[in-house]
Amino acid sequence: MSDEPVLLTDRTDGVLTLTLNRPRRKNAVNGELWTALGDALTEAGTDPRVRAVVLTGAGGDFCAGADLSPGSTRSGDAAPPHPMDRMRKINDVALRLHELPKPTVAKVDGVAVGAGWNLALGCDLVVATPRARFSQIFARRGLSLDFGGSWQLPRLVGLQQAKRLALLAEMIDADEAHRLGLVTWLVGLPELDKFVADLGRRLAAGPPVAQAQNKALLNEGADRTLRDALASEARAQVVNFATEDAPAAYTAFNEKREPEFTGQWAAG
Numbered sequence: 001m002s003d004e005p006v007l008l009t010d011r012t013d014g015v016l017t018l019t020l021n022r023p024r025r026k027n028a029v030n031g032e033l034w035t036a037l038g039d040a041l042t043e044a045g046t047d048p049r050v051r052a053v054v055l056t057g058a059g060g061d062f063c064a065g066a067d068l069s070p071g072s073t074r075s076g077d078a079a080p081p082h083p084m085d086r087m088r089k090i091n092d093v094a095l096r097l098h099e100l101p102k103p104t105v106a107k108v109d110g111v112a113v114g115a116g117w118n119l120a121l122g123c124d125l126v127v128a129t130p131r132a133r134f135s136q137i138f139a140r141r142g143l144s145l146d147f148g149g150s151w152q153l154p155r156l157v158g159l160q161q162a163k164r165l166a167l168l169a170e171m172i173d174a175d176e177a178h179r180l181g182l183v184t185w186l187v188g189l190p191e192l193d194k195f196v197a198d199l200g201r202r203l204a205a206g207p208p209v210a211q212a213q214n215k216a217l218l219n220e221g222a223d224r225t226l227r228d229a230l231a232s233e234a235r236a237q238v239v240n241f242a243t244e245d246a247p248a249a250y251t252a253f254n255e256k257r258e259p260e261f262t263g264q265w266a267a268g
Contacts, residue, residue, distance in 0.1 A: 007036040008058070014051035014204035015197075016044050023059025026111055028067035029119075034089050041096040048263075051204035053100065054196060055123055056107035065114025065137065066090065066146075087146065090115065094148045097122045098219065101212035103203040107196045109189065113137045113171075118147035121156065121182065124215060127196055128183045132174040139169040155222050156181055207245035208263035210236075242266060 008019040018040050020027035029037070044050045057063050097104065097119070106112075106120035108128040113135040120126050136153070138145055145153075145166055153162035157180050165172075177183045187195045203211070213236035221229050240246055244266040245259070252259035 005036070006030070006033040007040060009040060011050065013201055014049065015054060015200035016040075016047075016050045016052070017054040017056065017200075020055075020057045020063055022067075023057075023061070025067060025069075026061040026064035027057040027059070027116070028064040028069075029115065030067040031086075031089070033067075034093055038089070038093040038096055041093065041100055044102060045096070045100050048208075050102060051206070051208055052200050053102055053104045054107055054200055055104065055119065056196075057110070061110030062106070062108040062112040062132070063116025063119055064111055065116045068141070090147055094118070094122060098148065099216075101215065102208075103206070103211055103215065105196060105199060105203070107192065108132045108183075109192065111135075114141075115147040115149075118145075118149040118152060121152045122148055125184045125199070126182065127185045127187055127192070127199065128174045128177065129189045129192055130174050130186060131189065132177070132183075133171055134174075134177050134182065135169060135171040136165045137169050137171075139167060205258075205261065207240075207243070207249070207259075207261035209243050210240045210245060213239065 004021060006021055008017075008021045010017045010019075018037065020029065020033065020037075022028060022030070022033060041053075044053055103125070104123040106123035106126045106128075108120050108126060109132055111133050112120050112128075113133075114137045117134050117136060136145060136149060138149075144150075149166070153165060156162075157165070161180060164170075172180075174183060174186055178186050185195070217229070217232055217236060220232065224232070242265060244264045245261045247266070248261065249259040
């Protein structure tokens with residue numbers, strides 16, 4: 001066994017980069033990595049120094065999904081968990097990612113399949129290289145969708161295309177994923193690091209309270225009536241007006257400069 005941590009972390013300029021670090025397994029997620037990823041997302045959600053999160057994989061691949069090899073779910077000498085306990089852990093990580101009050105970016109190179117692809121789709125934005133490949137591979141393994149795939153796919157591509165991806169479990173290339181709206185940007189490998197670093201800085205420079213509410217409003221909007229959405233937007237805007245960010249943006253506009261957002265509470 002390697003002494004290398006299964007999850008690498010780096011925080012630079014308000015951007016937390018989480019790198020899945022099991023390159024010999026194409027970053028397939030075992031029990032240890034599920035725990036580390038869940039803990040890192042929980043910490044990021046409450047750390048004011050973190051303004052945006054990037055998820056990526058080591059060694060030229062994003063993630064080959066859940067590690068189904070024997071012993072992959074064990075932690076130390078503990079007995080293997082019941083399948084429902086394992087699924088609760090996976091579901092918990094999916095919810096932490098979805099509800100994280102910070103913008104998230106998936107930086108995808110190589111394979112992103114099964115839960116690995118749905119991990120990328122759970123991010124707010126997806127940047128992929130032309131050599132990235134994607135598959136809802138579950139059916140080939142005698143399994144059904146997990147890590148939120150049954151919820152994400154119909155909302156992103158429509159019901160018919162979602163069924164095609166799930167039932168046929170095809171491997172699609174980055175161009176097709178981009179055409180379907182499952183990749184936000186296609187970026188050449190030599191430019192990938194610079195592009196994502198710049199994107200992370202731009203997201204981190206945004207107003208943190210307003211961005212958290214933008215994300216929540218959009219996530220919730222797909223399941224709400226217009227009346228519900230308008231009510232939620234009004235409540236969110238009241239919170240924004242109680243921070244220093246809205247006045248700071250107005251002042252910066254008048255002074256013809258970029259605003260500096262802090263998310264600080266200004267209401268007395």
